[in-house]
Amino acid sequence: MEVFPGKILIVDDEPDIVEFISYNLKSKGYLIAAARDGVEAIRKARDFRPDLILLDIMMPNKDGIETIRELRAMHEFDDTAIIFLTAINDEKIEIEGLKIGADDFISKPIKPELLATRIGSALRRFRKDEEHEQKQTFGDLEINKTKFTVSYKGTEILLAKKEFELLSLLASKPGRVFLRNEILQRVWGTDVIVGDRTIDVHIRKIRQKVGIDLITTVKGVGYKFEMS
Amino acid sequence: MEVFPGKILIVDDEPDIVEFISYNLKSKGYLIAAARDGVEAIRKARDFRPDLILLDIMMPNKDGIETIRELRAMHEFDDTAIIFLTAINDEKIEIEGLKIGADDFISKPIKPELLATRIGSALRRFRKDEEHEQKQTFGDLEINKTKFTVSYKGTEILLAKKEFELLSLLASKPGRVFLRNEILQRVWGTDVIVGDRTIDVHIRKIRQKVGIDLITTVKGVGYKFEMS
């Protein structure tokens, strides 16, 4: 499924960097706009309405901190992710940036893969608000988080709440092993204390209801979701 | 659903401090585990696999310095950030700590906002690309630490925990010979005492399961990982 990944505004005063980032992101299908300083950034942002802004901190004519402060002040960018580009590893700036609404930091020199994954996760974080039907499919299996159902080869299977949450968690990262206490904390919460067999019993029920073996036990470690 | 920020292990012998930190971090969505001393810390770290460890320096039953030394010796915590908690503003300790692998220091009394930002930046620095899995490939062989699997020419092989850890260790530095007692310490820990044949048996099982001969015996010295 080829989805349009998003629009990104790059703000940096060094043309080389803009060019570098721009090239990388275009190849991944993003739409790109660029600005040279804070003033231009705000103008282009209103016009281009990016999903995400990559903002250099050190800039002439209005620096990154000041720019983000203004952007956040207008609430038309409430749904826009902002990532800071920092040359230095300056904690003060990072703290400052976080306080006023940066969503992440990437320090130069920029590694393309890192850039891509950070942008990906920032966008994903922000896109949650837009209500698409949240569903995942794995072969014949479909997990629908808005309808709270699981279907296998078209037939819907009814899972109880805990069972569904457990399966959702495991399926959120197929193949990845979730430790038992990680599962406990994430499905049951940090305060609740339940016995160890409780997880097993739920796993059992899921396996039973779904029929095929989706969940693999990794003894001494945890469980993972995997299509055979 | 919220973004999952990470897992943190708190190590301190004062229950009040553990409680205080724990409460603060839980409210930010972190998963928390706690340990009272160095020995317990190492045990829990292996089992909880935290992204970050908050380590008190003054502790009974193995102090912070000694603990971090051991943690860093086992390669399985190479990707784990470690922050020291110091009551005193002792430069000697800080220098000592940095030398052996601490990533930051926080001095008591602890201020919640400071704690949160420091933890945030330490995690960001260390953040593995959760998107891409932690894996190593050697020709046709792939070791995947998030999935806990080893695959050879595409077929997945299931190793038991100890076997997997042993293979991971050897594969972490291909070609390098690991001494037997080095292996013992890193895979089994310093406290556990097992006979010499135990290593051999596990090596045997790995060779058997994987099929090809990945592990070379260096008689009188140890073992090394090597693709033929």
Added chain:
DNA sequence: TCGACGCTTAACAATTCCATAATATTCCGT
């Protein structure tokens, strides 16, 4: 109120893992 259902626990079964012992084999220096 009754019954159905979801969740947790307890009790027991089944499985897997792991360390050791016992024996065989290989390696290496002489």
Added chain:
DNA sequence: ACGGAATATTATGGAATTGTTAAGCGTCGA
């Protein structure tokens, strides 16, 4: 080639972990 030492192999029992089943309890809706 020989002897001794180190490692390989195999089998085994116990420990640790997980699977399974049934029962108890609370909640919700008919």
